[in-house]
Amino acid sequence: MHTSLSSKAVRDNRHELIIKAIKLGYKLLFSSLLLSLLVLIGYVFNVDFFYRHFSLDLAVHRLTLICTLLTSTSFILIAYHKNKLVQLISTSVFILTAIRLFDYLLGPQFIFNNLPYYIADIFNLIFDMHEEKNIMGLNTTIMFLLLSLSSLMRTLNKPNASQIFGFLSLSIPTISITGYVFNLSEFYGSMSPVTTVYGLIISIGVLCISAHKGAIKAMLLPTFGGRLARYLSIIGYSYCFGLGYLAIKSIDEFGNTSLFGAYVVAMCWFIILILAVSALTYEKEDKSRRFMEKYLLQLSREDPLTALYNRRGFYEEIGKEIKRRKRKESNACFIIIDIDSFKKINDQFGHGVGDEILKLIANIIKNNLRSTDIICRLGGEEFAVMLPDTDIQECCEISERIRAKVRGTNVKSKIRFNSPEFVSISIGCSLLPSSSSNVNETLEKADKALYEAKIKGRNRVCIYDDSLKKKSGPI
Structure with missing residues (x-):
C-alpha cells in the first residue's frame, strides 16, 4: 500500500516532505491498530500489563479499545477508497462516543430509566456505567468524537474541515502529556498513559495522511512560508513547553506563585520576538520576490536587444x-x-x-x-x-x-x-x-x-x- 501511495504522490507532483508525511501517517495508523490488538489480547488473556498503568491504577477502557480499533481501521480504509465502509465505521464511533458524552452529562440513570432493560444491560457492558474508577473519561470521549468527525469529513471530500477536527483531537493527548509531565492530574483526568499514546499516534497519523491538502500541505511545502511555519511551530512549542516545565517546578520547589507572572511575561515577550523575527525574515524574502517580479515584468514588456518596449x-x-x-x-x-x-x-x-x-x-x-x-x-x-x-x-x-x-x-x-x-x-x-x-x-x-x-x-x-x-x- 505504501508503494502505491508513493507512486500516486509522484504522479500528483507532490513534494518529498509531503510524500514522507503521508507514508508516516499510515505507518502510525497501522501501529495504533497493532497496539490496540495487543491490548485486546491483554483483555482476552487477562494480561494486565498490556492495558493497565499500575502506579496510577488507570487502564484502557473497553470502549476506548473499541474506538481505537474502529478509528484506526477507518482511516486506513481511506487509502483504499472504501468511503461507504469508512462512513459506517466512523458513524458507529460517533454514536458510541455521543452516547458516552450523553451519559457523562446526564448520568447513567437517565439511560437506564428510558431504555428497555436488555438494551440497558448492553450499554452497561460496553460503557461500565456503574464503574467509578475505570471509565472512559471525558477527554478521551471528546478525542474519539472529533476523530470520527475528521474521518467523516474526509469521505465527504472536505479536507480542511477534516484537518480542523484532526488538530482539535491532537490537542487532547498533548494536554494529557503535559499533565503527566507536570504532574497535573486535572490535565489528564481519566486518560491513561496508554490511551494518551494511542490518541497521539492516531491524531498525528490522521494529520499526516492529509498532508497533500490544506494547512498541512502549506506547512510542508519547500517554500519560504512552509519552512517558516515549520521552524516557528517547533521553536514555539518547545519554548512554551520547556519554560512552563521550569515555571511549575520552581513553584513546586520554592512555593513562589509570582513566578507564574514571570512565566506569562516571558511568554508575551517570546511571542513579540517571534513576530518581529518573522516579519524581518519575511520582508527579506519578500524583497527578493518583489525584485524578481519587477524583473520578470520588465522582461515581459521590454525588447532584450534594444531595451525598448516590445x-x-x-x-x-x-x-x-x-x-x-x-x-x-x-x-x-x-x-x-x-x-x-x-x-x-x-x-x-x-x-x-x-x-x-x-x-x-x-x-x-x-x-x-x-x-x-x-x-x-x-x-x-x-x-x-x-x-x-x-x-x-x-x-x-x-x-x-x-x-x-x-x-x-x-x-x-x-x-x-x-x-x-x-x-x-x-x-x-x-x-x-x-x-x-x-x-x-x-x-x-x-x-x-x-x-x-x-x-x-x-x-x-x-x-x-x-x-x-x-x-x-x-x-
Whole structure:
C-alpha cells in the first residue's frame, strides 16, 4: 500500500516532505491498530500489563479499545477508497462516543430509566456505567468524537474541515502529556498513559495522511512560508513547553506563585520576538520576490536587444496615454520606421552586424524623441513611435530629423565591424485626432504611408492621406 501511495504522490507532483508525511501517517495508523490488538489480547488473556498503568491504577477502557480499533481501521480504509465502509465505521464511533458524552452529562440513570432493560444491560457492558474508577473519561470521549468527525469529513471530500477536527483531537493527548509531565492530574483526568499514546499516534497519523491538502500541505511545502511555519511551530512549542516545565517546578520547589507572572511575561515577550523575527525574515524574502517580479515584468514588456518596449509594453503604455489624452482632448501621431534593405545587410554581413545596427538605430531614434514619446520595436527591423500632444506637421519634422540623423551616421565607425558604411530608413506617419481612440486603425494608416515611402525609393518620410487607402503590403 505504501508503494502505491508513493507512486500516486509522484504522479500528483507532490513534494518529498509531503510524500514522507503521508507514508508516516499510515505507518502510525497501522501501529495504533497493532497496539490496540495487543491490548485486546491483554483483555482476552487477562494480561494486565498490556492495558493497565499500575502506579496510577488507570487502564484502557473497553470502549476506548473499541474506538481505537474502529478509528484506526477507518482511516486506513481511506487509502483504499472504501468511503461507504469508512462512513459506517466512523458513524458507529460517533454514536458510541455521543452516547458516552450523553451519559457523562446526564448520568447513567437517565439511560437506564428510558431504555428497555436488555438494551440497558448492553450499554452497561460496553460503557461500565456503574464503574467509578475505570471509565472512559471525558477527554478521551471528546478525542474519539472529533476523530470520527475528521474521518467523516474526509469521505465527504472536505479536507480542511477534516484537518480542523484532526488538530482539535491532537490537542487532547498533548494536554494529557503535559499533565503527566507536570504532574497535573486535572490535565489528564481519566486518560491513561496508554490511551494518551494511542490518541497521539492516531491524531498525528490522521494529520499526516492529509498532508497533500490544506494547512498541512502549506506547512510542508519547500517554500519560504512552509519552512517558516515549520521552524516557528517547533521553536514555539518547545519554548512554551520547556519554560512552563521550569515555571511549575520552581513553584513546586520554592512555593513562589509570582513566578507564574514571570512565566506569562516571558511568554508575551517570546511571542513579540517571534513576530518581529518573522516579519524581518519575511520582508527579506519578500524583497527578493518583489525584485524578481519587477524583473520578470520588465522582461515581459521590454525588447532584450534594444531595451525598448516590445509590442506588449508599447500597447500598455499607449492605453495609459489614451486615458490621459481623453481628459486633455489633444491630437497624437504615430510613426512606423523600417530599416531599408535590412535583409540584404543580414545576408551580406551576418546577423551579428544586423543586431548591432538595430541597437544603433534604436539609440538614434530614442535620442531624437521627447521624454513623453513612446517607442517600441515592433519586431524584426521595424519600430513604432507614439507622439502625444503632436499635430501632423510637427510629427513630420520629428520624423525627418530622425531619418536625416540615421542617414548621416557612419555606421562602420560606430559598430567597429565589417558593415555597410551607411544605412537608411523609411518612415510612415499618421494622425490620431482627439475625437478618436482607434490606435490599430491609426497604426495601419502609418503602415500604408511607410509602404508608400518604400515604393517611392526608400530613405524618405511619407504622411498618410486618403489617397493611400488601398495601398498596402510589404516591400
